[in-house]
Amino acid sequence: MSAKNIFLKPGFVRAPLQNGVGRYVCQLQRIVLKFCKSNGSSRGLRDYIEQDLVDFAKENPGVVVYLKPRRHRGPVVVAEYLNGDRVWMNMHNKTHSEITKWIDVLRTQQGDNSTTRLRKYQYTDHPSIQGPWTPFTFKNPALNTAELPNQAYGANDRLPMSATEQLRLMFEAQKLGKNEELKTAE
Known part of the structure; x- marks a missing residue:
């Protein structure tokens, strides 16, 4: 195991703001497009600004878009997210x-996770080489090819009677007993 990630900040994998539980919250907060008006390497970014930027801003009203023209510099896109992460991408000679x-x-991701050393909630000194336990670990493999429903695998007559069923039967017996007492009293 390498120790290259020992200097990265530790963190857990989690859904940001429980995203997707109630409603979707776009994690991209702001995007800055830096480009040169005359440099040839910025041509693709200038084309994007002319053709698609207005549509992007209309489709994503929660994202603030900044344009920053710079002389004699290469094109760069900087994305800032709600969790404070900043992702910097060089767009040199991209179409x-x-x-x-x-x-x-950049719009659909939640930030730069490559700068975080991922941690687990559980830790063990002797991890299993067989994999994690699941409810299907010790099941009979014949279940995979069985024709269901099948009496051998799912017969409910072997289950004990539930408390609700016992109460229902006692109530019916009690009701029948009262009816018989009324008939004998007449």
Whole structure:
């Protein structure tokens, strides 16, 4: 095992703000497009700004878009997320379609997880080499090819009577007993 991740900040994998439980919250907070008005390497980003940026802003009203023209610099896209992460991407000599795809990737992810050393909630000194236990670990493999419903695998007559069923039978017997007492009294 390598120790290259020992200097990264530790963190757990979790859904940000329980995203998807109630409603979806876009994690991208702001995106900054830095480009040169005359440099040839910024052509793809300039094409994206001219053709697709207005549509992107209309489809994503929760994302703030900044344009930052810079002289004699390469094109850069900086995305800032709700959890404080910043992702910096160089767009040098990328085409309009490539930039469209990369901006969509930045829009749908939750930040840069490569700077976090992932931790687990459980720890053991002797991890299992057989894999985790599941409810199907010790099941009979004949269940995989069985024709269901099958009396051999799921017969309910072998189960003990439930308390509800016992109460129902006692009530019916009590009701029948009262009816018989009324008939004999007449």
